[in-house]
Amino acid sequence: MKRKLLVKLLLLLCVFGYQNADAQIFKKKKKNTEQEANKPSKDKIQPYNKVITKDAKSDAGLFTTHVVDENHYFEIPDSLFNKEMLMVSRISKTASGIGFGGGKINTQVLRWEKKDKKVLLRVVSHDVVAADSLPVHEAVVNSNFEPVLFSFDIKAIQKDSINPTTVIEVNDIFTKDTKAFGMPDRYRKRYKVSRLDEGRGYIESIKSYPLNVEVRHVKTYLASNPPSNSTLGSISVEINNSMVLLPEEPMKRRYFDERVGWFARGQVDYGLDAQESKTIKFLDRWRLEVKDEDIEKFKNGELVEPKKQIVYYVDRATPRKWVPFIKQGIEDWQTAFEAAGFKNAIIAKEPPTVEEDPEWSPEDVRYSVVRYLASPIPNANGPHVSDPRSGEILESDINWYHNVMTLLRNWYFVQTAAINPAARGVSFDDEVMGRLIRFVSSHEVGHTLGLPHNMGSSVAYPVDSLRSKTFTKKYGTAPSIMDYARFNYIAQPGDEGVALMPDIGVYDKYAIQWG
Incomplete structure (x- = not known):
């Protein structure tokens, strides 16, 4: 009799234990499901306030820039898409033996382009041209496809009726080895750079002004022939990338005449009234205009x-x-x-x-x-x-x-x-x-x-x-x-x-x- 009662008691304990465990598993699954639902998806465009939170440190200018935790964001006005910008890259601080602070290392014309759920950063060339009103312009465009320098997922959209904006995260373009934003090839070859050590790099600052955005970031490269501190086997530099909006109306050109010495630049123009393409040259000069x-x-x-x-x-x-x-x-x-x-x-x-x-x-x-x-x-x-x-x-x-x-x-x-x-x-x-x-x-x-x-x-x-x-x-x-x-x-x-x-x-x- 006692044995039967003991067996029944053990069975009851097992049933209650199973039900309790099952309830705990259910609660845990429910909690995990809720956490997943609240976690921002990397692939989906999120509500603006979920990406740019109340804790964001923001700087208004050409773009509004934000820092949320360690994530850096550009909030780009849609009116600036397809506008041309000039990027000037300089080494702002350098290891001994690699040039000097302030030395220019790259100049590039860029264009931000919105495509589906992406924002593309394209490289623009003005070496070959033709007026867009001419039939030959299509051939010039087809033969000078603008390469995509970087692609960004759209994180959020601010649907303002007057000035809508698009938010992208920009950490990767400045912390990964994007050559246009980093050490130029001539230094890589000279110092036998093997790769970028991403763990020893960071974004120092991003500042936005009315016509330009300034980004400072530190990069560390592994190098077998560094110019100083050779035992370290690496080089650290601080790079400044300036992105400035080019004038809405380009300055009137002054064409080059070899009888007067001026620095000049050339373009191959297929749109001239001639039986061949021609290189035209025009001066580099300051825009001085009368009030x-x-x-x-x-x-x-x-x-x-x-x-x-x-x-x-x-x-x-x-x-x-x-x-x-x-x-x-x-x-x-x-x-x-x-x-x-x-x-x-x-x-x-x-x-x-x-x-x-x-x-x-x-x-x-x-x-x-x-x-x-x-x-x-x-x-x-x-x-x-x-x-x-x-x-x-x-x-x-x-x-x-x-x-x-x-x-x-x-x-x-x-x-x-x-x-x-x-x-x-x-x-x-x-x-x-x-x-x-x-x-x-x-x-x-x-x-x-x-x-x-x-x-x-x-x-x-x-x-x-x-x-x-x-x-x-x-x-x-x-x-x-x-x-x-x-x-x-x-x-x-x-x-x-x-x-x-x-x-x-x-x-x-x-x-x-x-x-």
Whole structure:
């Protein structure tokens, strides 16, 4: 009897245990189902508030950018799809031996395109063209298909009746090995880079401005031949990608004429009224336009200020005693623009301090900057960035290497010391070195304005004229500061008051007026 009761009790316990376990499994399954339902799907477009949550850190500008946890998002206005943007990539911070902070590594025209549930980032070329009103335009398009640089899933859509927007996550394009956004091939080959180590990379910052978006990100590459710290076997760099919206209306072109020296770009045009395709060339130049209210004054020969001035900033890193001389070298070009009818067309400024404007950055494509580089290279150079559709110079940065002063001292000593006591010391007075710096500043600014070297200008002046005080005072030592004439080594002892340094010359004024 007792045995039967014990068996029945065990059976009851088993039944209750099974039912309880079954209930727990059901609850667990139900809980998991609810969690899956609340979890955002990677493949589906989510409600805006589920992606851009109340915890998002947002920055409004050309795109509105957001950070949610560690995810970075671009919120792109639909009105900007199919608009062309120029991307300028620079190394903002670098390991020793790999160039210098601020060096440009890539320029690319891009277009954002919305297609189904994707956003495509395409690379645009303007090398081959034809007017879209011509039948041949279709053939040109078919032969120049725009490659897709990256594809993004659409995460959310803001269905605003006035300005709808589309949200994409952009972590991958900046943290993975997208070559257009990273280290260029020439560095990869030189340092024998094998791959990107994604675990040692991150997005430093994304900032949005009215016409551009600035992204800073750190990348670490495994390399068997790094330029420094060879035992590490890797290279880390910080890269800045500037994406700037190109002007809605391209600047009117000025076509190239080989009789006047200008940097120019070419396009193969199949739409010309000719029996062959032709390469056309047009100048790289700044857009200087007369204000509407000053047109009559301009026509009457009065000097007027342009709608938008050319502004150069002198890097915060520049030693303070050289800043005034670099600024003078920039503004020396005002006389050339006056010959073209503009006053105060080009000005030099010092950037705001970090306290005045913490957002200001020399990598920002809106600013032209004389970048001071801690380098033993005895040189300086003046590249520029221009709109490939029109040649309009959008921005330029002069790379100023610290040891250019060594080169200037050596040149000035060798070429002028015979008649110039100020050039006979081992080191020069600050005022003398400052004047030499001003000369180099003017020369490099000339490049950023669109002028190449003019190696032939100096042959225009008779040799004996370079020994004349009155001639050199009126015409300078060469017709162009873009010549490599350097200093007046023709002058001899006894040639009192003769000019020794070049200035903006008669050719420079003519070239600016023509261009």
